[in-house]
Amino acid sequence: MAHTDSLFGKLTDFSAIIMKGSPNSSDRDAGFCSGSEAGDDLSIDNSRLEPCSPTNTSEDSIEVKVPPTSGRNKRKSTEPSKVVCREQETGPLKKRIRYNTSSSSESSFRPWDEIKRQQQQQIHNHRIHHEIPMPNPAEIFLRHPGVTTLHLSSIKREEDYIQDEPLALVAKKSVVKVEMQSPQKITSNDDDLSNGFTTSPTSNSSKRPPQRNYKNMTRERRIEANARERTRVHTISAAYETLRKSIPAYSNTQKLSKLSVLRVACSYILTLSRMAGEDYSHDNSEPSIAECSDSITKTIQTEGKIRKKKDE
DNA sequence: TAGGCCATCTGGTCCT
DNA sequence: AGGACCAGATGGCCTA
Numbered sequence: 001m002a003h004t005d006s007l008f009g010k011l012t013d014f015s016a017i018i019m020k021g022s023p024n025s026s027d028r029d030a031g032f033c034s035g036s037e038a039g040d041d042l043s044i045d046n047s048r049l050e051p052c053s054p055t056n057t058s059e060d061s062i063e064v065k066v067p068p069t070s071g072r073n074k075r076k077s078t079e080p081s082k083v084v085c086r087e088q089e090t091g092p093l094k095k096r097i098r099y100n101t102s103s104s105s106e107s108s109f110r111p112w113d114e115i116k117r118q119q120q121q122q123i124h125n126h127r128i129h130h131e132i133p134m135p136n137p138a139e140i141f142l143r144h145p146g147v148t149t150l151h152l153s154s155i156k157r158e159e160d161y162i163q164d165e166p167l168a169l170v171a172k173k174s175v176v177k178v179e180m181q182s183p184q185k186i187t188s189n190d191d192d193l194s195n196g197f198t199t200s201p202t203s204n205s206s207k208r209p210p211q212r213n214y215k216n217m218t219r220e221r222r223i224e225a226n227a228r229e230r231t232r233v234h235t236i237s238a239a240y241e242t243l244r245k246s247i248p249a250y251s252n253t254q255k256l257s258k259l260s261v262l263r264v265a266c267s268y269i270l271t272l273s274r275m276a277g278e279d280y281s282h283d284n285s286e287p288s289i290a291e292c293s294d295s296i297t298k299t300i301q302t303e304g305k306i307r308k309k310k311d312e
Numbered sequence: 313t314a315g316g317c318c319a320t321c322t323g324g325t326c327c328t
Numbered sequence: 329a330g331g332a333c334c335a336g337a338t339g340g341c342c343t344a
Contacts, residue, residue, distance in 0.1 A: 217323085221330085226321060228331070233319070257317060 248296065250304055260303030267296040 217225070237258075244261045247268045256264065271292035273280035281287060287295070 222322080225323095225331080229322085229333090230320070232332075237319085259317090 248300060250300065254304045256303060263303055264296070264299050267292070267299040271296050 240258050247264045274292050279286045
C-alpha cells in the first residue's frame with residue numbers, strides 16, 4: 001500500500017511536470033495548455049473510461065445521399081469504383097461520413113453512439129416501406145455502407161438475393177490469380193465479370209445454386225464474415241480509444257492516430273515504470289524521470305495534432 | 313490537391 | 329467446418 005501511495009504521489013508530480021511542458025512546447029502545438037478547460041490536460045479522467053462494448057461499436061457511420069462527386073478522392077479518377085450506381089433503386093451513391101467533433105460531444109471519432117439509433121430507424125423504415133420481412137443476419141451488425149453496395153443486396157427480396165455486384169473486386173482478383181495459376185479457369189470468371197458478377201443467363205436459371213466466390217464461400221457466409229470482421233475491428237478501435245483516454249494529451253481536442261497512441265503509450269509506460277523504480281526501457285538504459293518527462297512531452301508534441309473545433 | 317488516416321470488404325491462413 | 333486473425337485493396341474524410 002505504501003508503495004502504491006508513493007507511486008500515486010509520483011504520478012501527481014509527473015502530471016505537474018508534464019503540465020509545465022518543455023521550453024519549446026509552443027513551437028509546434030499552439031494548443032498546448034490552451035483552448036481547453038483546466039483539468040483536461042493530461043488528467044486521466046476515469047469517467048471517460050467507461051467500457052465501450054463491442055456490440056455498441058457496430059455503428060460508425062450514417063448513410064447520406066450525395067450527388068456523385070467529381071474527383072474529390074485521389075483515386076476516384078484513375079481507378080474503377082466498386083460502387084455501382086443504383087439510383088433507380090436506392091438513390092444516389094452513398095458515402096460514409098465521419099462523425100467528428102462538430103456533431104458529437106466527444107472529441108474522438110466515436111460515431112456509433114449517436115448514429116446507431118438513427119440508422120436503425122432508417123433500416124426499420126426501409127423494411128416497412130419495402131415490406132421486408134426478415135432482417136439479414138449480417139444486418140444485426142449495422143454495417144458501414146460507404147465502400148461497397150453489399151448492403152443493398154442484403155435488403156433485397158429473397159429471390160433477388162444472389163451475388164450481384166458486391167464481389168466485383170473479388171472477381172477481378174480471382175481472374176488475376178487464375179491467370180497466373182490455372183488459365184483454364186478463366187472463362188467462368190470472365191462471364192461473371194461481363195455481367196457484373198450476376199448470375200449468368202446461360203446458367204440453370206430455374207434453380208440457382210448459391211453463388212460462391214473464389215473460396216467457395218456463399219454470399220450469406222461472406223456477409224456474416226464481414227459483419228464479424230467489422231465487429232472485431234470495432235473492438236480494436238474501442239480498445240485504442242480506451243488507451244487514448246488513458247494516456248496524457250494536451251486536451252480532449254488533440255487528435256492522435258492509432259500509431260501515435262501506441263507511441264505515446266509506450267513513452268508513458270516507460271515513465272511510469274521509472275517512477276515505480278522499474279525500468280521497462282528496451283535497452284535497460286534506466287533513464288531518469290526528468291528524461292522520461294522530456295521524452296513523453298516530445299512524443300506528445302511530435303504525435304499530437306490539435307483537432308480544431310469547427311464550431312469555435 | 314496530395315497525402316494521412318481510417319473503415320470496410322475480401323481472401324488466405326491458422327486454430328479449435 | 330467455421331471462426332479468428334491478418335494483410336491487401338479500396339474509397340471516403342480531413343488537413344496542410
